[in-house]
Amino acid sequence: MLTIKNLTKMYDQNVIFKNLNLTVKEGEVLSIVGPSGIGKTTLIKIMAGLEPANSGEITINNEAISIDGERSDANIGLIFQDFNLFPNFTVMDNITLAPINVNKVPAEKAKEQALSLLESLGMADKADLYPYQLSGGQKQRVAIARALAMSPKILAYDEPTSGLDESSTKQVAEVVKTLKSRGVTQVIITHDQFFAEIVSDRIFDFAKEVVR
Amino acid sequence: MSYLATILPSLLSGLKMTLGIFFLTIIGSVPLGIIVSLGLKSPYFTIRWLINGYIWIMRGTPLLLQLIFIYYGLGMIGVTFPRFEAAIIAFIINYAAYLAEIFRGGLQAIPVGQYDAAKVLGFNKFQTFFKIILPQVIKIVVPSFGNEVINLVKDTSLVYVIGLGDMLRAGNIAASRDVTLMPYLLVGLIYLLMTAIVTLLLRRSEKVLNTWR
Ligand SMILES: Nc1ncnc2c1ncn2[C@@H]1O[C@H](COP(=O)(O)OP(=O)(O)OP(=O)(O)O)[C@@H](O)[C@H]1O
Numbered sequence: 291m292l293t294i295k296n297l298t299k300m301y302d303q304n305v306i307f308k309n310l311n312l313t314v315k316e317g318e319v320l321s322i323v324g325p326s327g328i329g330k331t332t333l334i335k336i337m338a339g340l341e342p343a344n345s346g347e348i349t350i351n352n353e354a355i356s357i358d359g360e361r362s363d364a365n366i367g368l369i370f371q372d373f374n375l376f377p378n379f380t381v382m383d384n385i386t387l388a389p390i391n392v393n394k395v396p397a398e399k400a401k402e403q404a405l406s407l408l409e410s411l412g413m414a415d416k417a418d419l420y421p422y423q424l425s426g427g428q429k430q431r432v433a434i435a436r437a438l439a440m441s442p443k444i445l446a447y448d449e450p451t452s453g454l455d456e457s458s459t460k461q462v463a464e465v466v467k468t469l470k471s472r473g474v475t476q477v478i479i480t481h482d483q484f485f486a487e488i489v490s491d492r493i494f495d496f497a498k499e500v501v502r
Numbered sequence: 503m504s505y506l507a508t509i510l511p512s513l514l515s516g517l518k519m520t521l522g523i524f525f526l527t528i529i530g531s532v533p534l535g536i537i538v539s540l541g542l543k544s545p546y547f548t549i550r551w552l553i554n555g556y557i558w559i560m561r562g563t564p565l566l567l568q569l570i571f572i573y574y575g576l577g578m579i580g581v582t583f584p585r586f587e588a589a590i591i592a593f594i595i596n597y598a599a600y601l602a603e604i605f606r607g608g609l610q611a612i613p614v615g616q617y618d619a620a621k622v623l624g625f626n627k628f629q630t631f632f633k634i635i636l637p638q639v640i641k642i643v644v645p646s647f648g649n650e651v652i653n654l655v656k657d658t659s660l661v662y663v664i665g666l667g668d669m670l671r672a673g674n675i676a677a678s679r680d681v682t683l684m685p686y687l688l689v690g691l692i693y694l695l696m697t698a699i700v701t702l703l704l705r706r707s708e709k710v711l712n713t714w715r
């Protein structure tokens with residue numbers, strides 16, 4: 291379970307949000323909606339340890355995680371809006387690089403695990419391609435597999451359907467549902483009301499819940 | 503033909519000097535250039551200021567002057583180096599400055615997203631740099647790096663000024679002794695051969711690096 295308490299974020303003197311409270315239950319799929327520039331991306335960056343917050347508390351399963359922006363664990367997996375795959379590595383290596391180098395998983399085992407992740411995402415035949423050889427939707431699934439390979443406690447997506455057509459959007463929805471059935475807790479930032487409604491258990495409206 | 507055979511040994515021993523300076527400069531200036539380019543991103547103003555000053559001086563004055571300064575100039579104030587060492591020092595610190603600028607450009611071209619992705623996956627700074635960032639920087643800088651390497655092949659001839667016997671000097675001696683331009687032509691040919699080899703190797707590495715984009 292993820293709990294965010296009284297989280298406040300400022301850029302210089304600019305308050306982005308103040309005393310934000312949010313709870314995501316184990317295995318829940320939560321969508322975060324809200325107008326552009328309100329602070330959605332900022333929030334998941336703080337969760338992932340990429341941005342410092344000014345005050346407040348974040349706990350995962352009742353354990354506090356630091357919010358100074360210096361954290362470097364893989365507790366929260368992040369699917370970036372533009373994926374940020376490593377262009378110099380194949381799909382397979384993109385997925386196994388962190389398990390092998392960070393978690394010291396033996397290469398063979400990491401490969402097996404990556405292959406089964408790719409299979410579950412319908413991407414097994416793409417293992418040896420480089421990111422530039424993939425479509426947007428395929429890149430996204432690699433990004434998902436790469437994050438999942440580190441067994442994060444929570445998987446967060448930044449606008450996973452922006453730039454995707456209707457059928458790709460449905461595929462993403464399928465992936466989210468599959469992961470949900472496997473118990474993965476997911477937080478999804480989206481502008482896409484239709485998508486939010488079909489995948490999520492609950493929708494968090496930033497504009498309504500956040501004091502500036 | 504038989505004349506060429508008589509001067510070839512002296513040219514080849516000059517070539518050994520030329521190649522020695524060439525390779526030692528590369529071995530020394532590449533890592534130094536990387537370190538200097540990372541220093542340019544230091545959070546400490548003084549370090550950035552010093553490094554910028556160093557790059558400015560190295561790129562803003564002739565390598566010939568730097569050579570003379572390190573061998574004769576420093577000699578005058580009691581800091582003496584043997585000729586060869588003086589040449590190597592001058593070449594390494596000069597080329598490191600140019601390479602640092604090239605690496606800096608390459609580093610700047612890497613999107614922040616690459617660092618973010620690495621951090622979220624738990625990589626430390628060291629792993630991030632060597633596994634993820636550096637290979638991408640290398641791909642970006644190979645063409646400009648190649649230019650510098652070709653310049654270096656030719657710049658090695660500057661060491662004549664501190665009395666080192668490189669290939670050009672050997673050719674020069676033979677030409678004025680025998681009053682013929684053959685040695686010059688031969689020396690030119692050998693430089694062409696060296697730059698051709700460098701060019702070929704660079705094309706190869708660009709091709710290898712093009713397996714990904
Ligand atoms: N590095 C930064 N320095 C200063 N201000 C920033 C920085 N990054 C973001 N902001 C500001 O913080 C606010 C929230 O940005 P954020 O990217 O979180 O919005 P968002 O809700 O994700 O918007 P969108 O839906 O357009 O992606 C914006 O007003 C933005 O200008």
Ligand SMILES: [Mg+2]
Binds near residue numbers: 330331448
């Ligand atoms: Mg955003």
